[in-house]
Amino acid sequence: MTLQHGTLKTVAGGVTAPAGFRAAGVHAGIKRKRKDVAVIVSDVPAAAAAVFTTNKVQAAPVQVTREHVAGGRLRAVVANSGNANAVTGPEGLADARRMAALVAEALGAAPQEVAVASTGVIGVRLPMDKVEAGIAKALAALGRSEDAAAADAAGSGDGNAGSGHAGGSNGDATANGDGHGNGDGPDTGSLAAARAIMTTDTVPKEIAVEFMLKGRTVRLGGIAKGSGMIHPNMATMLAFLTTDAAVAPAALQQALRRSAQRTYNRITVDGDTSTNDMVVIMANGLAGHDPVEADDPALAVFQEALDYVNTHLAKAIARDGEGATKLIEVRVEGAPDEAAALQAARAVAGSSLVKTAVYGNDANWGRILAAVGYSGIDFDPATVDIWIGDVAVARRGAGVAFDEAAASAALRRPEVLLRVALNAGDAAATVWTCDLTEGYININASYRS
Amino acid sequence: MTLQHGTLKTVAGGVTAPAGFRAAGVHAGIKRKRKDVAVIVSDVPAAAAAVFTTNKVQAAPVQVTREHVAGGRLRAVVANSGNANAVTGPEGLADARRMAALVAEALGAAPQEVAVASTGVIGVRLPMDKVEAGIAKALAALGRSEDAAAADAAGSGDGNAGSGHAGGSNGDATANGDGHGNGDGPDTGSLAAARAIMTTDTVPKEIAVEFMLKGRTVRLGGIAKGSGMIHPNMATMLAFLTTDAAVAPAALQQALRRSAQRTYNRITVDGDTSTNDMVVIMANGLAGHDPVEADDPALAVFQEALDYVNTHLAKAIARDGEGATKLIEVRVEGAPDEAAALQAARAVAGSSLVKTAVYGNDANWGRILAAVGYSGIDFDPATVDIWIGDVAVARRGAGVAFDEAAASAALRRPEVLLRVALNAGDAAATVWTCDLTEGYININASYRS
Numbered sequence: 001m002t003l004q005h006g007t008l009k010t011v012a013g014g015v016t017a018p019a020g021f022r023a024a025g026v027h028a029g030i031k032r033k034r035k036d037v038a039v040i041v042s043d044v045p046a047a048a049a050a051v052f053t054t055n056k057v058q059a060a061p062v063q064v065t066r067e068h069v070a071g072g073r074l075r076a077v078v079a080n081s082g083n084a085n086a087v088t089g090p091e092g093l094a095d096a097r098r099m100a101a102l103v104a105e106a107l108g109a110a111p112q113e114v115a116v117a118s119t120g121v122i123g124v125r126l127p128m129d130k131v132e133a134g135i136a137k138a139l140a141a142l143g144r145s146e147d148a149a150a151a152d153a154a155g156s157g158d159g160n161a162g163s164g165h166a167g168g169s170n171g172d173a174t175a176n177g178d179g180h181g182n183g184d185g186p187d188t189g190s191l192a193a194a195r196a197i198m199t200t201d202t203v204p205k206e207i208a209v210e211f212m213l214k215g216r217t218v219r220l221g222g223i224a225k226g227s228g229m230i231h232p233n234m235a236t237m238l239a240f241l242t243t244d245a246a247v248a249p250a251a252l253q254q255a256l257r258r259s260a261q262r263t264y265n266r267i268t269v270d271g272d273t274s275t276n277d278m279v280v281i282m283a284n285g286l287a288g289h290d291p292v293e294a295d296d297p298a299l300a301v302f303q304e305a306l307d308y309v310n311t312h313l314a315k316a317i318a319r320d321g322e323g324a325t326k327l328i329e330v331r332v333e334g335a336p337d338e339a340a341a342l343q344a345a346r347a348v349a350g351s352s353l354v355k356t357a358v359y360g361n362d363a364n365w366g367r368i369l370a371a372v373g374y375s376g377i378d379f380d381p382a383t384v385d386i387w388i389g390d391v392a393v394a395r396r397g398a399g400v401a402f403d404e405a406a407a408s409a410a411l412r413r414p415e416v417l418l419r420v421a422l423n424a425g426d427a428a429a430t431v432w433t434c435d436l437t438e439g440y441i442n443i444n445a446s447y448r449s
Numbered sequence: 450m451t452l453q454h455g456t457l458k459t460v461a462g463g464v465t466a467p468a469g470f471r472a473a474g475v476h477a478g479i480k481r482k483r484k485d486v487a488v489i490v491s492d493v494p495a496a497a498a499a500v501f502t503t504n505k506v507q508a509a510p511v512q513v514t515r516e517h518v519a520g521g522r523l524r525a526v527v528a529n530s531g532n533a534n535a536v537t538g539p540e541g542l543a544d545a546r547r548m549a550a551l552v553a554e555a556l557g558a559a560p561q562e563v564a565v566a567s568t569g570v571i572g573v574r575l576p577m578d579k580v581e582a583g584i585a586k587a588l589a590a591l592g593r594s595e596d597a598a599a600a601d602a603a604g605s606g607d608g609n610a611g612s613g614h615a616g617g618s619n620g621d622a623t624a625n626g627d628g629h630g631n632g633d634g635p636d637t638g639s640l641a642a643a644r645a646i647m648t649t650d651t652v653p654k655e656i657a658v659e660f661m662l663k664g665r666t667v668r669l670g671g672i673a674k675g676s677g678m679i680h681p682n683m684a685t686m687l688a689f690l691t692t693d694a695a696v697a698p699a700a701l702q703q704a705l706r707r708s709a710q711r712t713y714n715r716i717t718v719d720g721d722t723s724t725n726d727m728v729v730i731m732a733n734g735l736a737g738h739d740p741v742e743a744d745d746p747a748l749a750v751f752q753e754a755l756d757y758v759n760t761h762l763a764k765a766i767a768r769d770g771e772g773a774t775k776l777i778e779v780r781v782e783g784a785p786d787e788a789a790a791l792q793a794a795r796a797v798a799g800s801s802l803v804k805t806a807v808y809g810n811d812a813n814w815g816r817i818l819a820a821v822g823y824s825g826i827d828f829d830p831a832t833v834d835i836w837i838g839d840v841a842v843a844r845r846g847a848g849v850a851f852d853e854a855a856a857s858a859a860l861r862r863p864e865v866l867l868r869v870a871l872n873a874g875d876a877a878a879t880v881w882t883c884d885l886t887e888g889y890i891n892i893n894a895s896y897r898s
Binding site: 054055056057084086087088089121122123124273274275352353356357359360362365366369370372373374377378379381394397398399436437438440441442444445 | 890
């Protein structure tokens, strides 16, 4: 069973598009001027699943959320930017628990029903007075769930491009309490939450889709943030997903893990894996159909919608990598198996030389072949074909005469496709990354303060 | 048996410091203005050994030199910069063989007694007319071996800093034939050869040492080039070593392999492994002692001198990485075994976030700990201590109050030490890298032409 053509459509509202979800994002003063505390709440308890960073150094919120999601049920996610609450010892762990407890108390839920996420500078304690005030402010700004999607759609136009680059000048934070407490726009809605988890992201990232599942119209929404922070540190990736579909926790976990492998785990900005990466999904079942269990054929339909949403968010993260000017899609095909294709694609996407060549619109296919060469896969260079966009630049392991102007034009596009055919099998894999520019250096060489 | 304190001293002359070696470097027109063909010749047949890139894509000269060195005997090395002769098919292989044959013919040697190396743009055929003329010119410039060291010492001052940054303006290449055929200085000697293998290197790299071996005074010299090229492409690493010690080929190969593991394989600039990397050593035995075999305790003395020379050249390469402003030494200690220490040190040295933080003089120890976290080694973050220079910045996995000014001062030095103690054993490893700057982007984003 798969999604029928035309049955999946994008809708406005991000994480508040599904029934029964509310969201807010406010300025609490952890960052100087911009929104920094987000909450996403389900009106009713939701099945929950999550995937986390593989870094051995795991931030306090990762440890707490792992514990909480193990129960399979969440009412809310609370997140802050500006401080990662990582390597902060037992005190940091207590701070993360306190964030969950405050939200739980306000909702009349158990602390274990709240997921916590943080992103920002590591090794520094959270300013808990500000965090606590920010959580209270965010909860007050949640609004009614039936208004959320409408408010968000009105605030953001198409629900993604929004009011443009958040990195632009917004002036000082103005007085709070009117629901428009800062230069980032309204505090209520999905876009507010998307803005409140941004670090060096230049645009908020959100999406929502609607599709048919077990005879009902269901919705799935998500927000995400990518690489870097204003006080530069880790390239933390956070994504929060909501759906009014009914999916059992075990099935939800299985679908999320598979989807993360195909999407978030196939993007790379700089090869650094954060201490704070986290993807959390809540499925509150308000669409009213029977819960989808792991052996239900309908899970494939849900999976397809989930992959669509996560692919969108993952590509948005790669496109908005620190200093990036374009999205690079690396596709390796004709591999003996998917693992080899993925390994080769990751090497190409991770190559600083490839990424700078794309930045410079330089059809330097030798760097692409060389990256496959050191990827560790077993292959014969003499059978490899390479394309930049639609321009064939190497065939059977050697350069071919090609139109430099056409290749350069393919490289000047906002989305650049690098395609490598190993001609050694039927498997393929795609990885997304961005170009490497002076902007990356400028962002990351700055002082922490 | 090890080197006694004070018995190893540096001397001038680079690869021509040992008895019976001559070298030259000329401008052949592969590059626009700068020297691009080098030859190093031993007056008598020399025992030989080499190590090569692990990239699956191996340039034609790598394939040819691997064949030739298998015989254990060389008379000469010929190398060019400006073109890597990589992924050039059977024609490229024939070109590499032709380079060896031309030098062999002039010396009255077998083609198998000549090693070939190339570095530069890949996927483009060598301009063989220019290469052939350049080889003839270089052979003519070799001079007499007894004059070589003196000429070189006179030309370069301390034999390393030389006449300063080769990246400086040198004006147009002037008329040739007078032995000072271009703005890079004289064509005769080690420094000329060191200049002729440079790509985006900003300084030539050479060293020579003198030490006692089996009762004789012996010398060991070397030249090397590092990352990048004028027509930017691979970060190829080449090193050529000469000694008048007598070392049997098997012992020489063993010592070189060990030394490369400890030196060249412990530097990283950008993680890209070239198709052309090569280290070649020739030991002509003119010092007159009995050959050192693999089971001779004297091999340890030779090994120590070899490691000294290769460490010097490897650090010079890291220090002169593309766009680099400083050398970074990453030392991981207290590891359960050396492999774990090395793996962790490589992750830290390879982290773009760490390298940009060092560039920005930012004591961002969280990035260091996070890199250890994703290195793949098994460790407990709660036992880790971290120092920047002499400044302790983290203890037992958490930040400590430290003097930001002192840490920043430690980061402003031309050589920055990042030290990580895992407190989980007695093993240690050191890796060298450089900071990541706008210069790297500028060099590598340029068009190939």
